[in-house]
Amino acid sequence: MRIAFLGLGNMGSHMARNLHAAGYSVTCYDIVQEAVDAAARDGLATAASGAEAVREAQIVITMFPAGEHVLAAYQDGLLESAPQDTLFIDSSTISVDHAVEAARLVTQAGHRALDAPVSGGTVGAAQGTLTIMVGGNPENFTQAKPLFDVMGRNIVHAGDTGSGQAVKLVNNMALAINTIAAAEAFSLGENLGLDPQVLYEVMSSSAAQSWSITTNCPVPGPVPEAPASRDFRPGFATALMTKDLGLAKAAIESTGTPASFGMAAYEAYTEFNTGDNSGKDFSAIIKTKQKKG
Numbered sequence: 001m002r003i004a005f006l007g008l009g010n011m012g013s014h015m016a017r018n019l020h021a022a023g024y025s026v027t028c029y030d031i032v033q034e035a036v037d038a039a040a041r042d043g044l045a046t047a048a049s050g051a052e053a054v055r056e057a058q059i060v061i062t063m064f065p066a067g068e069h070v071l072a073a074y075q076d077g078l079l080e081s082a083p084q085d086t087l088f089i090d091s092s093t094i095s096v097d098h099a100v101e102a103a104r105l106v107t108q109a110g111h112r113a114l115d116a117p118v119s120g121g122t123v124g125a126a127q128g129t130l131t132i133m134v135g136g137n138p139e140n141f142t143q144a145k146p147l148f149d150v151m152g153r154n155i156v157h158a159g160d161t162g163s164g165q166a167v168k169l170v171n172n173m174a175l176a177i178n179t180i181a182a183a184e185a186f187s188l189g190e191n192l193g194l195d196p197q198v199l200y201e202v203m204s205s206s207a208a209q210s211w212s213i214t215t216n217c218p219v220p221g222p223v224p225e226a227p228a229s230r231d232f233r234p235g236f237a238t239a240l241m242t243k244d245l246g247l248a249k250a251a252i253e254s255t256g257t258p259a260s261f262g263m264a265a266y267e268a269y270t271e272f273n274t275g276d277n278s279g280k281d282f283s284a285i286i287k288t289k290q291k292k293g
């Protein structure tokens with residue numbers, strides 16, 4: 001199976017290398033030349049442009065920052081240059097509307113489309129343990145499944161076009177709300193004179209338990225591997241969570257869902273996402289919940 005992989009950033013560079021290591025023929029490209037050179041040093045085939053990378057591909061995987069990049073690249077040579085009936089898999093996190101529009105362009109050009117956003121961060125990308133949420137028709141999913149199995153561990157066919165993106169934004173909205181809930185609980189507990197370790201022992205095994213407490217505890221100490229225990233080095237950066245909450249907000253508004261906590265999480269992260277905070281793990285939002293001085 002000949003694969004073109006475009007977008008060799010923090011995530012895509014690992015995903016492309018894992019496919020190459022599993023024995024697939026991977027031709028890759030990024031608009032940043034250093035990323036292409038680094039892939040070439042690791043033995044991957046590279047191309048001088050996106051159009052060249054997809055010329056002989058059967059499957060094209062894109063891993064770009066946002067929906068605008070995907071739509072622009074598709075219309076700027078990729079769809080035109082790929083052989084007929086190529087399967088285009090977009091793994092970037094983009095809005096449901098952009099995913100539906102991308103699939104429409106792909107189909108109109110005589111190809112096939114899947115949206116397949118991922119979660120699991122750069123560690124999951126490097127280790128091939130991502131969760132991959134896939135939207136599109138079942139035959140296309142079946143064709144791509146062996147590749148997903150190389151890049152990830154938990155592979156879910158979510159439904160029709162756009163469903164992968166829908167699952168991703170719903171999941172991240174709940175994650176943001178859980179993280180703010182954990183941050184407020186630990187701050188209130190501290191102000192009531194509680195030891196965070198005691199609070200952790202109760203909350204990590206009681207009805208309030210969540211990943212935001214057990215794995216990504218927002219206070220330093222109880223979970224030594226958590227970003228809070230290393231000055232909030234990510235993890236999952238605040239800037240990316242804020243972007244994903246923007247997608248959730250658009251979906252809340254377009255569906256008329258009364259999701260006031262999701263909207264509040266969007267507002268809280270948008271306000272917090274400035275300066276140094278943008279690069280910190282998103283659990284650093286606890287700083288906005290602590291008393292000053």
Ligand code: NAD
Pocket residue numbers: 006007008009010011012029030031032035050063064065066069073091092093094118119120121122235236237240
């Ligand atoms: P990144 O910015 O590190 O990488 C994106 C890459 O795409 C860059 O190298 C950029 O040069 C390249 N690119 C942009 N337009 C291009 C084009 N037309 N042709 C070729 N290359 C092009 O971003 P990332 O952290 O790798 O994330 C990629 C996507 O995955 C985003 O949508 C992000 O929200 C999502 N995501 C990221 C994480 C994470 O922890 N980093 C986790 C889950 C999902």
